[in-house]
Amino acid sequence: MQSKIQTLPKEVVNLIAAGEVIDSLAAVVRELVENSLDAGATRIIISIISEQWRVQISDNGTGMNLANLKQAANPHSTSKITNFQDLTKITSLGFRGEALHSLANLSNLEILSRPKSPLLENENEGWRVVYNEQGKAVEVERVAVAPGTIVKVSNLFGKWPVRRQGMPSLAQQMRGIQLVIQQIALCYPDVTWQVWQGSKLWIQISPGATAKQILPQILSTVRLSDLQYIQQEIDEQEAEELNLKTSNFSQYQDSQFLDRQSLELVLGLPDRCHRRRPDWVKVAINGRVVKVPELEQKIISSLARTCPRDRYPICFIHFQIFPHQINWNRHPAKTEVYLHNLSFWQQQIELAIAKALQFSMEVMPEFPLSERVEKILKVSENTGNYQTRRSIQVSPDNTAEKSQEFGLIELKAIAQLHNTYIVAEHPTGIWLIEQHIAHERVLYEQLCDAWEIISLEPPIILHNLSSGQIEQLQRLNIEVEILEISFGQLVLLRQF
Ligand SMILES: Nc1ncnc2c1ncn2[C@@H]1O[C@H](COP(=O)(O)OP(=O)(O)O)[C@@H](O)[C@H]1O
Numbered sequence: 001m002q003s004k005i006q007t008l009p010k011e012v013v014n015l016i017a018a019g020e021v022i023d024s025l026a027a028v029v030r031e032l033v034e035n036s037l038d039a040g041a042t043r044i045i046i047s048i049i050s051e052q053w054r055v056q057i058s059d060n061g062t063g064m065n066l067a068n069l070k071q072a073a074n075p076h077s078t079s080k081i082t083n084f085q086d087l088t089k090i091t092s093l094g095f096r097g098e099a100l101h102s103l104a105n106l107s108n109l110e111i112l113s114r115p116k117s118p119l120l121e122n123e124n125e126g127w128r129v130v131y132n133e134q135g136k137a138v139e140v141e142r143v144a145v146a147p148g149t150i151v152k153v154s155n156l157f158g159k160w161p162v163r164r165q166g167m168p169s170l171a172q173q174m175r176g177i178q179l180v181i182q183q184i185a186l187c188y189p190d191v192t193w194q195v196w197q198g199s200k201l202w203i204q205i206s207p208g209a210t211a212k213q214i215l216p217q218i219l220s221t222v223r224l225s226d227l228q229y230i231q232q233e234i235d236e237q238e239a240e241e242l243n244l245k246t247s248n249f250s251q252y253q254d255s256q257f258l259d260r261q262s263l264e265l266v267l268g269l270p271d272r273c274h275r276r277r278p279d280w281v282k283v284a285i286n287g288r289v290v291k292v293p294e295l296e297q298k299i300i301s302s303l304a305r306t307c308p309r310d311r312y313p314i315c316f317i318h319f320q321i322f323p324h325q326i327n328w329n330r331h332p333a334k335t336e337v338y339l340h341n342l343s344f345w346q347q348q349i350e351l352a353i354a355k356a357l358q359f360s361m362e363v364m365p366e367f368p369l370s371e372r373v374e375k376i377l378k379v380s381e382n383t384g385n386y387q388t389r390r391s392i393q394v395s396p397d398n399t400a401e402k403s404q405e406f407g408l409i410e411l412k413a414i415a416q417l418h419n420t421y422i423v424a425e426h427p428t429g430i431w432l433i434e435q436h437i438a439h440e441r442v443l444y445e446q447l448c449d450a451w452e453i454i455s456l457e458p459p460i461i462l463h464n465l466s467s468g469q470i471e472q473l474q475r476l477n478i479e480v481e482i483l484e485i486s487f488g489q490l491v492l493l494r495q496f
């Protein structure tokens with residue numbers, strides 16, 4: 001349900017990082033989408049006509065009643081915090097009450113809204129409000145709209161031509177918008193997204209249970225089966241030891257407050273998913289992708305030995321962190337944050353990545369064919385000359401010792417997969433061998449066995465020997481080979 005929008009007191013305004021929130025089309029999209037998400041929307045439709053500097057966002061969130069609509073674009077007006085203490089418990093994406101006011105100032109702003117669950121009967125209707133440059137409602141009319149909100153921004157920076165000139169190209173701005181949406185979609189996997197460029201559907205993202213289902217929709221080269229996923233709570237005791245849980249913790253507990261810290265990790269298997277640049281190493285905190293270079297570096301260094309050389313991983317890690325651990329006021333766009341106890345969060349990244357790469361039932365996807373595979377194995381066991389379910393015993397003739405003598409490992413091939421892998425038995429378990437690499441090794445060993453160093457005796461070459469001299473050499477048992485060349489005679493001597 002929508003709470004009342006109020007103007008923040010001066011002392012709170014002074015504590016908030018001041019600065020320009022709207023500096024591009026992407027910033028408009030980011031601010032409006034964040035408002036929709038704060039309003040609990042699960043379906044967001046965005047329409048952009050960049051040449052006209054026009055953005056429209058429709059959502060199915062809580063909507064606003066008329067009183068809130070009139071108040072929404074006033075300076076420092078927000079329904080998300082009311083006082084100084086609230087700054088330490090922020091769980092919403094917005095809290096400064098600046099975006100709509102800035103948009104009223106920089107563009108033509110119009111909002112249509114209808115409350116989703118109205119408290120009063122007369123609030124069950126939609127309104128359209130047009131704002132002036134100061135954010136005052138100048139046109140108000142009743143309209144027929146579905147519950148939710150439609151925000152229309154047009155002619156952005158129309159009165160500020162210099163601002164438009166200093167902007168990146170429209171194509172670059174569209175790429176910026178795409179990134180904003182992709183990042184937010186990963187943080188809110190239960191939302192359906194549609195983005196239109198004029199009349200063309202540009203981006204469509206279907207909801208998923210977790211960010212794992214979203215990533216393949218964003219990166220076409222990534223398949224669902226290439227991703228590892230873990231979701232876990234942060235060990236409370238460990239956090240407490242590091243003083244992350246403050247003693248007066250209860251003061252932060254209220255209805256909208258997080259009750260535990262957690263992390264979610266989506267990791268591309270490093271042998272299959274890697275990129276030239278670290279552009280998909282992303283860290284999100286409480287619903288927003290943020291720049292914390294120390295955490296991104298930790299992801300890269302944790303995977304440096306598993307990724308191919310000079311390649312970077314695909315990794316999205318989303319922390320839910322108690323709000324009092326975070327200071328969002330590092331940057332007005334809230335893209336950078338200060339985090340207390342940075343090393344603790346770095347350690348959590350390291351542990352989570354190690355866990356995601358371990359072979360364990362927790363991270364292995366359920367194998368839907370397991371029953372069928374089991375049956376096939378049983379059948380093949382009876383007819384095949386190998387037994388998949390037999391327990392492996394080290395043979396008494398001490399093959400291990402023998403192999404050691406030659407520095408070899410004793411393996412027994414039992415199957416071949418996809419013409420690519422050899423499955424082999426070993427007393428310690430099953431080995432999977434890439435057969436082409438094994439073949440290369442065989443060729444190498446053969447070469448090693450076959451080659452030997454032979455020193456070549458260079459023959460001695462003498463010029464213009466007389467026949468007497470040649471005879472003399474032959475008498476000394478020296479083989480003489482005569483080469484006729486145009487300017488005389490060359491003699492090649494070889495000793496027997
Ligand atoms: N899409 C929306 N649905 C419902 N309420 C909204 C929406 N967009 C804005 N609002 C209301 O308008 C207020 C002002 O929005 P904004 O200027 O972005 O400030 P902030 O998000 O920091 O509170 C919000 O606090 C919210 O109550």
Ligand SMILES: [Mg+2]
Nearest residue numbers: 031035094099
């Ligand atoms: Mg906002």
